[in-house]
Amino acid sequence: xxxxxxxxxLAVVSIGLPAAGCHKPASPGTPTVARVTAQTPDxxxxxxxxxxxxxxxxxxxxxxxxxxxxxxTTHPVTSAHWFEWWRPQPQPAYLWSxxxxxxxxxxxxxxxxxxxxxxxxxxxxxxxxYRQSLEERQIDNPAAVLxxxxxxxxxxxxxxxxxDESADWIHLGRDQRMERAVLAAILRRYGTxxxxxxxxxxPPDQP
Numbered sequence: 001x002x003x004x005x006x007x008x009x010l011a012v013v014s015i016g017l018p019a020a021g022c023h024k025p026a027s028p029g030t031p032t033v034a035r036v037t038a039q040t041p042d043x044x045x046x047x048x049x050x051x052x053x054x055x056x057x058x059x060x061x062x063x064x065x066x067x068x069x070x071x072x073t074t075h076p077v078t079s080a081h082w083f084e085w086w087r088p089q090p091q092p093a094y095l096w097s098x099x100x101x102x103x104x105x106x107x108x109x110x111x112x113x114x115x116x117x118x119x120x121x122x123x124x125x126x127x128x129x130y131r132q133s134l135e136e137r138q139i140d141n142p143a144a145v146l147x148x149x150x151x152x153x154x155x156x157x158x159x160x161x162x163x164d165e166s167a168d169w170i171h172l173g174r175d176q177r178m179e180r181a182v183l184a185a186i187l188r189r190y191g192t193x194x195x196x197x198x199x200x201x202x203p204p205d206q207p
Contacts, residue, residue: 024094032125032179036192039119050190051110058182059087060108070112079104091177103132125183130169
């Protein structure tokens with residue numbers, strides 16, 4: 001009896017400790033930007049390449065790359081799960097739990113803006129989070145449960161669609177902690193120590 005009580009206490013503690021620090025982070029109120037020096041066309045190309053290389057390092061493969069307008073947009077990628085130790089894990093604990101309980105994906109957009117000051121650019125990093133939402137399926141008998149995630153089970157609207165065809169992606173906001181980590185990594189790769197004016201309480205994560 002005493003052993004069972006001890007195991008129960010350990011189970012409650014193991015569940016309660018992670019949950020204690022698991023609260024939804026505040027929505028970002030400011031953009032994630034830094035001003036960098038790029039005095040020549042070669043400097044600009046080097047900066048642009050540093051952005052693309054850093055995004056790949058964070059498993060965000062570039063999709064649209066417009067050097068003329070200074071824009072890089074990545075493919076939307078499913079966020080890392082707990083067993084994918086080689087990928088940067090979402091932080092803090094709330095976003096980590098979210099990525100393991102739901103199908104969450106992230107997409108990055110980086111802008112390089114010229115400034116009024118000659119030879120400088122403003123680097124703006126934005127990473128958006130999206131949660132997959134599937135239309136409910138019609139389940140009218142026990143056997144239909146086996147067809148829950150296939151087109152064999154019609155949706156509540158009566159359509160026979162595959163899950164990917166009936167999916168919708170709900171925008172959850174920005175991941176500013178990851179934005180700042182990516183921005184810091186870009187600056188290191190480019191070879192400058194210039195950073196944004198404010199950073200989160202904890203240092204940026206490095207993959």
